[in-house]
Amino acid sequence: MAILTYLEAIRQGIWEEMERDASVFLLGEDIAAYGGAFKVTAGLLERFGDERVIDTPISESAIVGAAVGAALMGMRPVAEMQFMDFISCGFDQIVNMAAKIHYRWGARVPLVIRGPAGAGVHGGPFHSQSNEMWFVHTPGLKVVVPATAYDAKGLIKASIRDDNPVIFFEHKYLYRRVKDEVPEEDYVVPLGKAAVRREGSDLAIITYGAMVRTALEAAGQLMTEGISVEVVDLRTLLPYDEQCILASVRKCSKVMLLHEDTRIGGMAGELAAMITEKAFEDLDGPVVRVTAPDTPVPFSPPLEDYFLPGVQKVVEAARKLAAY
Amino acid sequence: METARGASPLAKSRTDRKKTPGPDPQLLERMLYYLKLTREAESRIEQVLYRQGKIVGGVYVGRGQEAIGVGSAIQLVEGDVVLPSHRDFSCFLIRGFTLRQILCNWMGRANGPTRGRDNTLHIGDVNRGVIPIISHLGDTCPVACGVAMVLKRRGKNNVALVHFGEGTSSRGDVHEAMNMAGVMKLPVIFICNNNAYAYSTPTSKQYAVKDLAVRGAAYGMPGIVVDGNDILAVFSVVAEAIARGRRGEGPSFIECKTFRMSGHSAHDAAEYVPHELFEQWKQKDPIARFEKFLLAKRFLTEKQIERLGAEVTEQVDDAVAYAESSPLPEGASAAEGVYCGPDCWWKESSR
Numbered sequence: 092m093a094i095l096t097y098l099e100a101i102r103q104g105i106w107e108e109m110e111r112d113a114s115v116f117l118l119g120e121d122i123a124a125y126g127g128a129f130k131v132t133a134g135l136l137e138r139f140g141d142e143r144v145i146d147t148p149i150s151e152s153a154i155v156g157a158a159v160g161a162a163l164m165g166m167r168p169v170a171e172m173q174f175m176d177f178i179s180c181g182f183d184q185i186v187n188m189a190a191k192i193h194y195r196w197g198a199r200v201p202l203v204i205r206g207p208a209g210a211g212v213h214g215g216p217f218h219s220q221s222n223e224m225w226f227v228h229t230p231g232l233k234v235v236v237p238a239t240a241y242d243a244k245g246l247i248k249a250s251i252r253d254d255n256p257v258i259f260f261e262h263k264y265l266y267r268r269v270k271d272e273v274p275e276e277d278y279v280v281p282l283g284k285a286a287v288r289r290e291g292s293d294l295a296i297i298t299y300g301a302m303v304r305t306a307l308e309a310a311g312q313l314m315t316e317g318i319s320v321e322v323v324d325l326r327t328l329l330p331y332d333e334q335c336i337l338a339s340v341r342k343c344s345k346v347m348l349l350h351e352d353t354r355i356g357g358m359a360g361e362l363a364a365m366i367t368e369k370a371f372e373d374l375d376g377p378v379v380r381v382t383a384p385d386t387p388v389p390f391s392p393p394l395e396d397y398f399l400p401g402v403q404k405v406v407e408a409a410r411k412l413a414a415y
Numbered sequence: 416m417e418t419a420r421g422a423s424p425l426a427k428s429r430t431d432r433k434k435t436p437g438p439d440p441q442l443l444e445r446m447l448y449y450l451k452l453t454r455e456a457e458s459r460i461e462q463v464l465y466r467q468g469k470i471v472g473g474v475y476v477g478r479g480q481e482a483i484g485v486g487s488a489i490q491l492v493e494g495d496v497v498l499p500s501h502r503d504f505s506c507f508l509i510r511g512f513t514l515r516q517i518l519c520n521w522m523g524r525a526n527g528p529t530r531g532r533d534n535t536l537h538i539g540d541v542n543r544g545v546i547p548i549i550s551h552l553g554d555t556c557p558v559a560c561g562v563a564m565v566l567k568r569r570g571k572n573n574v575a576l577v578h579f580g581e582g583t584s585s586r587g588d589v590h591e592a593m594n595m596a597g598v599m600k601l602p603v604i605f606i607c608n609n610n611a612y613a614y615s616t617p618t619s620k621q622y623a624v625k626d627l628a629v630r631g632a633a634y635g636m637p638g639i640v641v642d643g644n645d646i647l648a649v650f651s652v653v654a655e656a657i658a659r660g661r662r663g664e665g666p667s668f669i670e671c672k673t674f675r676m677s678g679h680s681a682h683d684a685a686e687y688v689p690h691e692l693f694e695q696w697k698q699k700d701p702i703a704r705f706e707k708f709l710l711a712k713r714f715l716t717e718k719q720i721e722r723l724g725a726e727v728t729e730q731v732d733d734a735v736a737y738a739e740s741s742p743l744p745e746g747a748s749a750a751e752g753v754y755c756g757p758d759c760w761w762k763e764s765s766r
């Protein structure tokens with residue numbers, strides 16, 4: 092098995108889907124000859140040609156709208172947002188056009204909108220957002236957030252094959268920092284299924300994206316203090332894997348919800364409500380959230396460090412919860 | 416599309432006419448000063464501070480395009496508003512931000528205008544009539560319309576200038592704004608710096624017309640093409656557009672043909688740009704051209720130009736040293752200032 096970066100794994104996943112299905116094509120800004128701002132699509136133009144790897148003008152609304160039109164005509168477009176922050180410029184086409192078509196008149200809209208999200212690279216307020224919840228609050232969409240290279244490949248392939256509009260959040264901090272063994276053969280990681288990344292018994296950390304690494308590091312540190320932590324990686328936020336979450340809650344009886352996104356209206360709030368509705372009797376302590384504060388993502392390194400939930404914050408909150 | 420000629424720093428001003436007839440040499444010198452200061456500051460940022468890791472994140476410069484920012488913003492008067500693009504460093508200087516403030520912002524310092532919250536030229540001050548971009552391209556064009564609505568109502572003949580790239584002109588927001596400005600006859604000057612590339616994308620993949628300026632007609636306003644590397648030409652078409660705006664005749668669209676003499680940002684080697692293009696456009700460098708003109712017409716001497724060069728180098732040295740010795744913000748201050756309120760954190764310290 093080859094060791095691939097998270098970024099290479101996404102590229103390989105797209106590549107394989109383009110090989111096996113002629114209806115898959117790519118569109119976006121600077122994705123063809125240039126290979127994309129982060130080079131995710133490098134080499135695809137040379138292999139698949141300019142009818143399947145299409146550079147567009149700077150027109151996010153037209154990119155998404157055109158993807159919808161092509162999807163309705165039987166294609167499987169994969170649209171890149173140069174940064175997921177700019178997805179807001181195509182918002183209407185996503186949340187009103189793409190998301191509601193199947194419910195209204197039954198047509199399939201198999202498309203993927205993908206791109207880099209997240210902070211940690213000093214990108215400032217407009218190149219760092221974790222804006223997944225804009226879409227988790229829109230019935231009709233699926234929202235995917237890979238944390239490992241293996242999953243990045245398996246999830247992009249599953250997203251491309253899905254018959255619904257999928258918003259695929261790649262974490263730019265992980266692009267070249269995360270490496271895994273990634274099988275060269277065809278496999279998918281099914282949408283809607285979480286993964287237990289580490290088994291534990293005292294408390295469960297439920298998280299996703301770049302925070303999976305943070306949680307695992309914290310769990311390692313907590314182990315030396317005698318606290319056994321289970322780490323659950325959601326992988327898909329919409330629909331999310333209720334069963335897997337509840338199993339970990341029941342096993343550990345204490346739960347921490349962790350995300351890089353801001354607090355109010357974040358995924359943690361939704362999960363806290365679901366857990367108290369469905370597993371109240373199993374809880375031995377308050378459901379704890381560790382998140383970014385409710386501010387834009389600041390630029391200057393000390394501010395960004397403060398903004399991001401780090402290992403230390405997780406460890407401290409876990410100690411308190413374990414002692415509860 | 417038209418090619419309009421308006422006022423020029425070479426025209427005889429009314430006061431001049433009484434005294435010695437002739438152009439305004441002081442204005443010409445100020446223009447050269449801002450061109451050179453911008454070039455020097457941006458070079459330092461891109462080629463020194465970024466490479467030394469002292470500036471982090473995205474770094475965009477307007478090398479080769481300085482005549483557009485200077486030739487337009489230099490004409491603004493009290494009450495006018497400018498909304499510069501990410502390549503219009505000079506506009507901030509012209510409207511009174513100090514180089515120290517600007518460098519502090521680039522370096523994420525606590526005493527920069529955004530106090531480390533945002534980077535690069537995302538620096539605003541309504542009192543100075545500067546409204547900065549957000550990264551989302553084109554978003555300032557509709558904002559310029561709102562600014563202009565108020566300027567019009569105030570009745571002081573003020574105008575709004577909004578700068579953006581040719582790639583940005585593909586955004587719906589730009590089209591909505593141009594249409595609204597046309598319908599409402601708003602005093603907005605839309606200045607498109609057409610530098611041949613939008614990141615790696617050449618104009619042939621961006622739009623299907625020869626000149627973007629034809630779009631002016633579609634929105635009921637003059638559309639003018641100008642050589643963006645000729646500061647006097649930029650000055651005169653912008654002067655005419657501003658005059659129209661001040662007379663209440665509505666918006667204008669100006670397409671400045673220029674070239675991006677850098678990568679898209681400091682990390683981009685721009686290998687997709689044919690090398691000859693850089694060579695060709697180097698010959699049209701707006702600063703060298705303007706200096707040649709000033710020397711030929713004896714507005715300035717070699718010596719004076721040299722002195723100006725030394726002066727701007729000194730100012731950049733000073734600003735860099737100042738910014739480097741300025742403190743980074745306290746981490747916990749990130750939580751402050753999201754909302755405006757009675758105990759607003761922004762009001763507490765002077766800006």
Ligand SMILES: Cc1ncc(C[n+]2csc(CCOP(=O)(O)OP(=O)(O)O)c2C)c(N)n1
Nearest residue numbers: 173177550551552580581582583612613614
């Ligand atoms: C809405 C939006 N889409 C994409 C980007 C990414 N991006 C930043 S600058 C740029 C190119 C801009 O080209 P142009 O408008 O010609 O301005 P230039 O940089 O050439 O001055 C792109 C695609 C963005 N900032 N905003």
Ligand SMILES: [Mg+2]
Nearest residue numbers: 580581612613
């Ligand atoms: Mg451009």
